[in-house]
Amino acid sequence: MLREWKATEKPEEGELKKRLIAARDKLARQQMLIKEKKVPVLVLMEGWGTAGKGSCIGEIIQNIDPRFFKVESMEKKTEEEERRPFLYRHFAKIPEAGKFVFLDSGWMGETVGDYLRGELKESEYTKRIESIRRFERQLTDNGYLVMKFFLHISEKEQKKRIKHLAEEKDTMWRVNRNDMWQNHHYEKCVDAFSSYMKDTSMPSAPWYIIDAKSKKWTELQVLETLTQGIDIAFNNRDMAVPLLQNVFPLEKMPLLSEIPLDKELADEEYQEELKQLQTRLGELHNRLYRKKVPVIIAYEGWDAAGKGGNIKRITGALDPRGYEVHPIASPEPHEKARHYLWRFWTRLPKTGHIAIFDRTWYGRVMVERLEGFCSENDWKRAYNEINEFEKELYDWGAVIIKFWVQIDKVTQLRRFTDRQNTPEKQWKITDEDWRNREKWDQYEDAVNEMIAKTSTTYAPWHVLESVDKKYARIKALKIVIEELEKVLDTH
Amino acid sequence: MLREWKATEKPEEGELKKRLIAARDKLARQQMLIKEKKVPVLVLMEGWGTAGKGSCIGEIIQNIDPRFFKVESMEKKTEEEERRPFLYRHFAKIPEAGKFVFLDSGWMGETVGDYLRGELKESEYTKRIESIRRFERQLTDNGYLVMKFFLHISEKEQKKRIKHLAEEKDTMWRVNRNDMWQNHHYEKCVDAFSSYMKDTSMPSAPWYIIDAKSKKWTELQVLETLTQGIDIAFNNRDMAVPLLQNVFPLEKMPLLSEIPLDKELADEEYQEELKQLQTRLGELHNRLYRKKVPVIIAYEGWDAAGKGGNIKRITGALDPRGYEVHPIASPEPHEKARHYLWRFWTRLPKTGHIAIFDRTWYGRVMVERLEGFCSENDWKRAYNEINEFEKELYDWGAVIIKFWVQIDKVTQLRRFTDRQNTPEKQWKITDEDWRNREKWDQYEDAVNEMIAKTSTTYAPWHVLESVDKKYARIKALKIVIEELEKVLDTH
Structure with missing residues (x-):
């Protein structure tokens, strides 16, 4: 998907500012309706290292009352989490009805990362994709709004950012080995990210690729897509979901x-x-x-x-x-x-x-x-x-x-x-x-x-x-x- | 999908009859609502040769006023159709709002058939799957109810039916070369059908595999699934659909x-x-x-x-x-x-x-x-x-x-x-x-x-x-x- 994707042209400064104000206002207004209509909103922010996932979330939450959202970062698994199924810690983080959860990377980052590091065999990876598809479908089927963003930057841009961060003593800690690894294996990562997104893009929870070259423009794209998704979720609160055919082997039981x-x-x-x-x-x-x-x-x-x-x-x-x-x-x-x-x-x-x-x-x-x-x-x-x-x-x-x-x-x-x-x-x-x-x-x-x-x-x-x-x-x-x-x- | 699939146990005769009457009644009642609420219903009946696609459709339409449905069989392409894009003749057959169209096999049969006969290269096949996914999504996004059935019989059952039909002079014409080919390459066909269904099963238009071993039981399964799908479509008439991100390369144009x-x-x-x-x-x-x-x-x-x-x-x-x-x-x-x-x-x-x-x-x-x-x-x-x-x-x-x-x-x-x-x-x-x-x-x-x-x-x-x-x-x-x-x- 990343290879076919073309960035929308960034609007001029004046236009961008105008739209940014409008989108922020819209989100600020929507949060009350989110609460009233009890829609749970899960925002998954994935993307390249140094693409600005965290700072994008940081901007967006400024429009929301702190009682109505939570930000969760993906940390290394604790020993407790290692001893639970893969989806455990992700399921644990889903929002309550009427609230937002922003995930600073989640099951995509983890899965593609494990795959690239060779910690998942092909067959295990395929199984995980199935688990993830079911997980996301269960959420959207049960009234969750799941918005999935991928912040995209070019190899050159990433290299520049890494260099820039590493030069300053104060920001050095923000470059991690994974970012550098990604940059050295950029093409391989493009393939892995693309194939993951292709496999998990469903009509009810599609992927949105965001041109993350500049901060304000990133924020605007995310805000406009998010607020549009919220409108649709309001509309669809009473949706019924097609009942899937049983695919699991059943035993015959007496009455x-x-x-x-x-x-x-x-x-x-x-x-x-x-x-x-x-x-x-x-x-x-x-x-x-x-x-x-x-x-x-x-x-x-x-x-x-x-x-x-x-x-x-x-x-x-x-x-x-x-x-x-x-x-x-x-x-x-x-x-x-x-x-x-x-x-x-x-x-x-x-x-x-x-x-x-x-x-x-x-x-x-x-x-x-x-x-x-x-x-x-x-x-x-x-x-x-x-x-x-x-x-x-x-x-x-x-x-x-x-x-x-x-x-x-x-x-x-x-x-x-x-x-x-x-x-x-x-x-x-x-x-x-x-x-x-x-x-x-x-x-x-x-x-x-x-x-x-x-x-x-x-x-x-x-x-x-x-x-x-x-x-x-x-x-x-x-x-x-x-x-x-x-x-x-x-x- | 076919390999993992397990047939539901067929109910006893009395139970089956009771449920059949109930399901027929339900469909008969639903047809008026279909008309009133202007829902277009597309029923795609696919499956093995001799599985009984035609006769199943024949039973089901008996519950519907002839003004409200149409049955279309997949014929060999006319020369006119050969000169049009693949989806042309399928798009042409979609129902009007408030009416049913039953397709006695459609784009699945055609695509998997072409693939098995070697008329589609792997890359062309992949492209077709993309086209089909878009086509079906466009239909469901625009309020169509798309119900996809696959009538399944075993290799042995198919062989028996072919033999039985071929023995009688009056029914000999109903066995075609494709049926026999399928039976000789049953396992290969299972793979091809399964991979097609896996690739085109979407939450909004999932596949339903039907145990087609007996006529009445086939009819019951299809009727119960169809009427349930119709209920869901009634519920979802005012659904809004997530707006997908543009994936097509755009040219910059002036105002x-x-x-x-x-x-x-x-x-x-x-x-x-x-x-x-x-x-x-x-x-x-x-x-x-x-x-x-x-x-x-x-x-x-x-x-x-x-x-x-x-x-x-x-x-x-x-x-x-x-x-x-x-x-x-x-x-x-x-x-x-x-x-x-x-x-x-x-x-x-x-x-x-x-x-x-x-x-x-x-x-x-x-x-x-x-x-x-x-x-x-x-x-x-x-x-x-x-x-x-x-x-x-x-x-x-x-x-x-x-x-x-x-x-x-x-x-x-x-x-x-x-x-x-x-x-x-x-x-x-x-x-x-x-x-x-x-x-x-x-x-x-x-x-x-x-x-x-x-x-x-x-x-x-x-x-x-x-x-x-x-x-x-x-x-x-x-x-x-x-x-x-x-x-x-x-x-």
Whole structure:
């Protein structure tokens, strides 16, 4: 793309000033609407070293109230970040609805850099491009405005700037080895940048190449493109998105109503098995930790199905330094203001750790669907988005175990009544539980659809028959052990 | 894509019937809304030979009033079509707003077929993919719903069907050589289809792979996906589209106000030059015809600027069998109901012919812009769409010459008054001309923007100073001659 690209001619000084004032004003006015209409705006500023990414962002934010934006620079990955999937730190930075985030380079800089340094093989690079395309599509599909700028300067110009900066003691620190490397391998970089931009330019988030030869002119081009993008985003807030066909391999699952719930376990047998299995799980957890395999265990199920007690039997076997349990309630305001997967991306385990989620991202296709917290288009699209999310984790190397804890309606009523009648259990039962119970049939339909559409071969659902909680606990332990053994054997 | 794809499990007979009835009903109901909301729906049915594309379309249209749809089969190109650009016959078939067009295979079948038969080199294939991506994007950006289905069957299934059809005398004709070729080179075809679909799957027009093993099941999958796509299109009718950055090389052009209009030609000199130039043009026209170069001459300019007389001096030199003049007025209803470029695509010259347009596709960024006949997003997007359109023609081998016939406001008034006062010229002047004149300044801004944004190196604007019409005519002839000489020299 860079080779075909031609710079627009820079306007004369007077014209430039006039347009700059107009564009700044426009952005200043738009920020209030951004807030009011709750549009999240992600501005990705990429480009050559010394092209002026930082100073361009510096100019632009002067038109925005500091409460409404954040600037993030791409730093070297921390050790914590190294132990998370590639998209982790990028997903973590997405803006809240109604706010701007400016990224002083992001996943493009990182990916092309890794590729040029030979740290990514061709096949890994291709996979990353796929991840990035999905990531950006998920953002724009969910109402994000994603504006991608590439600040472009010529080889000669870059050389001049590097020389100039290096000459002065005060600015020497601003030239880094990467800038010099780029300049020495300018043509190779042009190819790499171009092919990246070609592969990731989508109608919903196209690339804009900016002639960065002069500061004010750079600012003007970015401002005019950005404000135009914002206008379009305002217009498209209620857009529906085509539902993509499933491309992930699915396992055939039974309907909930087809699952017999009469399974039970005698107390003695339970105690014996529990002890054995927990010991075994403890051993595996240690090996897991050493081999740095990340594990994600997701619990969903009916109210009073016995999720809490089930989780306890798992964690009882684990070294506390190697796992976290995340109870998931309704999202906090700052969570609700972001992509619905954000609060799960940011809670991912490190390699070698186990993260247990007590309720999960599947809320999107259950409670959010049934209570109308998102549009029909939103939850219908979510099956694919979730399959993509889990595929990302699987490709990273994670073991994903998903449990649906199943009981029947009568059992639930018995447990609800028991909770209500037992003072020390009363906190466990709320009006909402009773309201949800009234919608049992709708929930059952939603759960059946969810299980059918998200039981991928790499992250299938396991149903735990939990009328007898003991049976369900033993079954859960066995499945976890089996899955861990599988992955440890292949490592 | 085909290799990763997994068929959804076919529902049982009872379930299938129930869903089929529901989906047919839904489509039957949607057709009225399609008409009311003026959504054009293009259904592209591609897939393996004997997969049942035709019979699937046959089932689906039974739910639609025959006035609201058309079925088009891909035939071998006629000689007329061979002499037009690749997209010509496809663009010609796009539906009107409020109607369906079903294509029993289209540009995918043609392109992959040509590629597999070795009729397209790798580089030509890549170029075609680019053309197709632009074409589909232009359709969806302009409110078209484009649904792309690929009917998939296994190698074994295809072999069985071919054998079955070939056994019966009555159905033998339905097996063609291409089907058999496909079956013998099944794996190679899988690769070619997959890579095509991967390259042309865009968020706004994704591919849907359909398990075509059984008829009713095929119909159900297509119906459910189609009706869902229609719902989404209803929702998105007022969508705005991100404005893409210009990627075409532009020539620097002066503002209209910077062009001196005092140029003139003495009568004698004019007559002499006219004769010489027309003779020369006549010769070139013959060579052009033999070398099969298509030529497009586009005229735009102020009312009463002298377009008609100018065109006459060109056509006066041409062999009538080798050119057409297209006077462009406001679009007819059936033209207005389609993509605004449709009436120009369908008027393209054959190779070796000259098409002269008296007013053009630039109406989009002049009258349609200023009179509010399209949205701001529409006309702003049009600069790029037009550059893409002309690039398509240029790549096909066409010479594109665009004239802006320029006069000043005083000259226009003099000519208007003259027309009004001369009985035999009165038909040439209407109230609309006077109304347009009142908007002179707005038009001038729009024309300046148009010339600046669409003077590509492959199709630049030429301004004809036409206060002295004789001067303008001679200049036009010279430019046409020069452009034709250039292209004939390189042939």
